[in-house]
Amino acid sequence: MTKIAQSSPGLRRSWPEAPSEPRIRFEGKMMLPGLILLAALSILPFLALVAMSFSRVRLLGGVRLELVGLSNWVRSFTDADMWMSWLRTIIYFVLTVGLEMVLGLGIALCLYRVLRGRNLLLGLILLPMFVAPSIVGLLGRYLTDSTFGLYAYVLRSLGFTGDILGSPTSAFAAVVLMDVWEWTPLIALISLAGLSSVPQSVREAAAVDGASGWMTLRFIIFPAISNVLLVALLIRSMDAIRYFDIIWVTTNGGPADATKIVPIRLYETAFRFFDFGYAAAIGLTMLAFSILIARAFVRMLDTRGLTR
Amino acid sequence: MSRVLYDEATRIYPGSTQPAVDALDLDIADGEFLVLVGPSGCGKSTSLRMLAGLERVDGGRIAIGDRDVTHLPPRDRDIAMVFQNYALYPHMSVADNMGFALRVMKVSKDERDRRVLEAARLLDLEEFLDRKPKALSGGQRQRVAMGRAIVREPQVFLMDEPLSNLDAKLRVQTRTQIADLQHRLGVTTVYVTHDQVEAMTMGDRVAVLKDGILQQVDTPLGLYQHPANVFVAGFIGSPSMNLGEYRVEGDEVVFGGARVRLTRETLKALKEEGSDRVILGFRPEDVTMVGDGDQDDATFLVTATVVEELGSDAFLYGQYADTTDPRLLEQTVIARVDPNAPPAKGDRVRLRIVPGKGRLFSASTGLCLPA
Numbered sequence: 001m002t003k004i005a006q007s008s009p010g011l012r013r014s015w016p017e018a019p020s021e022p023r024i025r026f027e028g029k030m031m032l033p034g035l036i037l038l039a040a041l042s043i044l045p046f047l048a049l050v051a052m053s054f055s056r057v058r059l060l061g062g063v064r065l066e067l068v069g070l071s072n073w074v075r076s077f078t079d080a081d082m083w084m085s086w087l088r089t090i091i092y093f094v095l096t097v098g099l100e101m102v103l104g105l106g107i108a109l110c111l112y113r114v115l116r117g118r119n120l121l122l123g124l125i126l127l128p129m130f131v132a133p134s135i136v137g138l139l140g141r142y143l144t145d146s147t148f149g150l151y152a153y154v155l156r157s158l159g160f161t162g163d164i165l166g167s168p169t170s171a172f173a174a175v176v177l178m179d180v181w182e183w184t185p186l187i188a189l190i191s192l193a194g195l196s197s198v199p200q201s202v203r204e205a206a207a208v209d210g211a212s213g214w215m216t217l218r219f220i221i222f223p224a225i226s227n228v229l230l231v232a233l234l235i236r237s238m239d240a241i242r243y244f245d246i247i248w249v250t251t252n253g254g255p256a257d258a259t260k261i262v263p264i265r266l267y268e269t270a271f272r273f274f275d276f277g278y279a280a281a282i283g284l285t286m287l288a289f290s291i292l293i294a295r296a297f298v299r300m301l302d303t304r305g306l307t308r
Numbered sequence: 309m310s311r312v313l314y315d316e317a318t319r320i321y322p323g324s325t326q327p328a329v330d331a332l333d334l335d336i337a338d339g340e341f342l343v344l345v346g347p348s349g350c351g352k353s354t355s356l357r358m359l360a361g362l363e364r365v366d367g368g369r370i371a372i373g374d375r376d377v378t379h380l381p382p383r384d385r386d387i388a389m390v391f392q393n394y395a396l397y398p399h400m401s402v403a404d405n406m407g408f409a410l411r412v413m414k415v416s417k418d419e420r421d422r423r424v425l426e427a428a429r430l431l432d433l434e435e436f437l438d439r440k441p442k443a444l445s446g447g448q449r450q451r452v453a454m455g456r457a458i459v460r461e462p463q464v465f466l467m468d469e470p471l472s473n474l475d476a477k478l479r480v481q482t483r484t485q486i487a488d489l490q491h492r493l494g495v496t497t498v499y500v501t502h503d504q505v506e507a508m509t510m511g512d513r514v515a516v517l518k519d520g521i522l523q524q525v526d527t528p529l530g531l532y533q534h535p536a537n538v539f540v541a542g543f544i545g546s547p548s549m550n551l552g553e554y555r556v557e558g559d560e561v562v563f564g565g566a567r568v569r570l571t572r573e574t575l576k577a578l579k580e581e582g583s584d585r586v587i588l589g590f591r592p593e594d595v596t597m598v599g600d601g602d603q604d605d606a607t608f609l610v611t612a613t614v615v616e617e618l619g620s621d622a623f624l625y626g627q628y629a630d631t632t633d634p635r636l637l638e639q640t641v642i643a644r645v646d647p648n649a650p651p652a653k654g655d656r657v658r659l660r661i662v663p664g665k666g667r668l669f670s671a672s673t674g675l676c677l678p679a
Binding site: 050199201203204206207208209210211212215219220223224 | 360387398408
């Protein structure tokens with residue numbers, strides 16, 4: 001199309017001899033508006049963020065950047081509190097994503113066995129996913145409230161007398177479980193789709209080949225749906241790293257920083273202490289971490305030849 | 309290697325009152341190649357799956373060897389199955405696909421490799437052992453599926469239309485290979501197909517099913533020459549048998565201007581039935597063209613509408629010319645004619661059924677009448 005457009009109308013019938021490739025081809029031109037929008041929305045803020053991470057940001061008397069070199073970065077890597085936040089993020093990440101994967105896959109395997117009313121059941125199981133995270137947080141706070149919360153009451157009758165969101169371990173467990181409650185259905189949904197895509201005849205072949213239920217699962221079903229699971233893992237991981245809503249609504253990072261994962265600390269640094277330079281450094285580290293994890297997953301998918 | 313026995317085996321799918329397989333009785337000898345054939349929905353695949361343990365048996369029983377396997381899960385039946393779409397494990401190499409059953413059986417790695425290699429040699433798959441099924445052609449996949457079954461050294465091979473996904477040429481080739489392989493291995497085989505040519509060329513015996521009911525079991529030639537009923541007569545043979553329901557007048561059946569005398573046995577059977585109608589069938593190769601000089605009561609006139617010349621054969625498709633009966637005019641008569649001197653389209657040809665080759669069936673029950 002480009003080639004025709006370039007040549008004069010009289011030459012339309014014959015191809016121009018060895019046409020030089022235009023610098024931006026047709027496809028490129030069509031993508032340009034999108035790219036410009038993306039630049040305005042992402043690239044410029046990103047560059048500003050990089051600049052901020054090397055400066056002290058003055059807000060009073062107009063925004064000013066004072067270059068401070070690497071001090072924000074040095075601080076972010078030497079700050080013991082920061083390291084604790086990272087540790088918590090990683091524990092939080094492993095616990096939530098791990099539990100969600102195991103439970104989601106379990107639910108999917110059960111649902112797959114259900115023949116009648118599967119869709120109704122699936123619909124019910126998916127409900128938590130449709131609740132806004134901050135509402136999940138509010139709901140969680142309500143249910144764990146030490147005076148009138150249902151779970152608090154149940155736990156009290158089981159012998160746990162403390163305030164659930166008031167003590168470090170139980171607060172951490174509570175926010176983990178809230179996240180698991182909300183996002184397990186997504187994994188179940190994706191896993192179920194994966195399970196349904198394994199041809200019936202392949203399962204039957206395994207049965208005829210003498211494989212027991214567990215062996216079929218281990219050697220046939222898991223390998224067959226591992227790609228789907230990997231995609232699910234990728235989606236959840238990206239979410240878990242930047243996780244914010246539920247913790248902010250329930251514990252606000254407390255008690256005693258017990259649930260202060262990196263995103264919460266980042267928010268605090270930026271919008272409570274207005275230390276934008278330092279926050280920029282933390283934010284960029286988070287970005288790098290996310291990219292690293294995403295790359296790892298994409299590479300895993302790539303070696304299986306699934307990205308193309 | 310074992311005998312397989314279906315004893316009034318019945319399968320009724322949930323939500324249906326009509327059995328998919330209705331009291332199937334089949335005795336398959338050790339080492340025999342039995343073909344289940346029939347139109348789609350006749351219950352042939354269901355019968356096979358019942359033997360495999362993939363389908364519940366709602367009545368009767370199934371035995372492999374001396375063991376009643378009616379309610380055993382597939383893995384305890386010692387069978388191997390080749391699926392229509394091959395059902396290869398997509399993430400495993402050819403070697404792993406073939407060796408999976410042995411791995412499940414906890415056969416040692418050396419023994420496993422040896423048997424896989426042996427089967428691969430037999431099937432010409434040696435160079436593909438490391439490939440994934442994705443990277444194989446349809447014919448190769450089919451062979452891997454066969455290999456997976458062979459490696460098991462099972463009591464029974466079950467094959468569910470294993471050739472239907474191959475192109476015509478490969479199908480004919482593989483057909484002979486499978487029959488040959490089965491003969492060499494001597495493993496009892498139950499083979500399902502909807503293709504009667506496959507059934508006729510491969511099976512030691514062929515079982516014809518329709519609507520879940522076994523119509524007839526016999527050798528291919530037996531089915532061809534002595535069909536038990538109208539359905540088998542029409543199903544077996546290509547082009548298929550000419551079949552038509554005609555009136556009996558006195559001791560003759562009248563059709564298309566011809567009168568063919570019936571035997572005393574046939575007449576007796578008709579009388580017992582109290583019917584004055586009969587279904588007459590004759591195979592395309594069982595008619596001869598007669599010159600106008602030779603015409604008699606038993607000849608009939610046909611107008612050729614299509615003449616198929618295949619080189620070794622020629623088939624005439626025509627319509628009865630000497631009749632005004634609209635039902636007769638609708639019928640197509642197929643006749644094999646001399647390929648060296650075939651009639652032209654539009655020619656009127658006089659035909660006669662070779663004496664003794666006409667088949668008569670009851671118009672009410674469809675069963676073959678004594679001749």
